[in-house]
Amino acid sequence: MTIQVGDKVPAVNFKLMSEAGPKDISTDEIFAGKKVVFFAVPGAFTPGCSLTHLPGFVVNADAIKAKGVDTIACMSVNDAFVMGAWGDAQNAEAILMLADGNGEFTAAIGLELDASGFGMGSRAKRFGMIVDDGKVTHLAIEAPGEIKVSSADAMLELL
Numbered sequence: 822m823t824i825q826v827g828d829k830v831p832a833v834n835f836k837l838m839s840e841a842g843p844k845d846i847s848t849d850e851i852f853a854g855k856k857v858v859f860f861a862v863p864g865a866f867t868p869g870c871s872l873t874h875l876p877g878f879v880v881n882a883d884a885i886k887a888k889g890v891d892t893i894a895c896m897s898v899n900d901a902f903v904m905g906a907w908g909d910a911q912n913a914e915a916i917l918m919l920a921d922g923n924g925e926f927t928a929a930i931g932l933e934l935d936a937s938g939f940g941m942g943s944r945a946k947r948f949g950m951i952v953d954d955g956k957v958t959h960l961a962i963e964a965p966g967e968i969k970v971s972s973a974d975a976m977l978e979l980l
Contacts, residue, residue, distance in 0.1 A: 823930065824930040824932070824950075826957050826958060826960055829957075830955055830957065831930065832849065833926045834848075835847075835851070835920060835921055836901035836904075837901060838902065838905025838906075838920075843900075843902070843920070849955075851919075852954065853954065853955055854954055855892055856889055856892075856952070856953050856954075857890065857951070857952045858878075858892075858893045858894070858949070858951055858976050858980075859893075859894045859950050859952055860874070860878065860894070860895055860896070860947075860948065860949040860950070860976070861927070862945070863897070863898075863936060863944045864898075864899065864936075864941060865897050865899045865903050865904055866907055866910075869947075870897075870947075871911065873968050874947070874972065875911050877973030877974065878895065879912060879916065880973070881977055884977055885977055885980065886915075888977070890980065892917055893915060893916050893917065894917040894918075894919055895908075895916050895919065896927075897919075897921065897944070897945060898924045898944045898945050899920055900922045901920040903920070904918040904919065905918060927945040932945055933946070946962055947963040947967075949971030949976050951980070961975065961976075
């Protein structure tokens with residue numbers, strides 16, 4: 822079942838690239854007591870994700886945070902090494918680059934994408950959500966091939 826507005830985010834661990842290598846970061850560490858703009862992409866380094874989705878948040882990070890957002894987080898079903906390298910390549914210092922390597926969070930919120938036709942296996946659908954103290958206050962799931970409702974501009978308008 823897909824997560825809904827009003828639901829609490831499930832308790833899982835993501836991987837985050839650090840100077841010492843991949844480390845665990847829990848959903849509690851990310852969401853508890855914070856307002857978070859959280860978006861997911863089907864794959865790091867893929868065209869739409871690299872040319873439009875993530876760059877929009879990089880460019881608008883200050884404006885988003887000025888609206889009372891504590892954290893902007895990008896998640897993909899990729900490993901922490903890939904997410905760390907992608908964040909570096911995109912100058913995404915202001916974005917928390919989260920790896921859901923085994924797709925546990927993605928499955929728990931019911932937003933899996935079967936990308937096996939593209940040789941990518943199971944991934945996350947493209948979506949954006951606003952989470953306030955662990956509770957989803959807005960959820961926008963993209964239609965295939967689009968970057969509209971989960972874009973940085975769309976999230977900024979909702980804040």
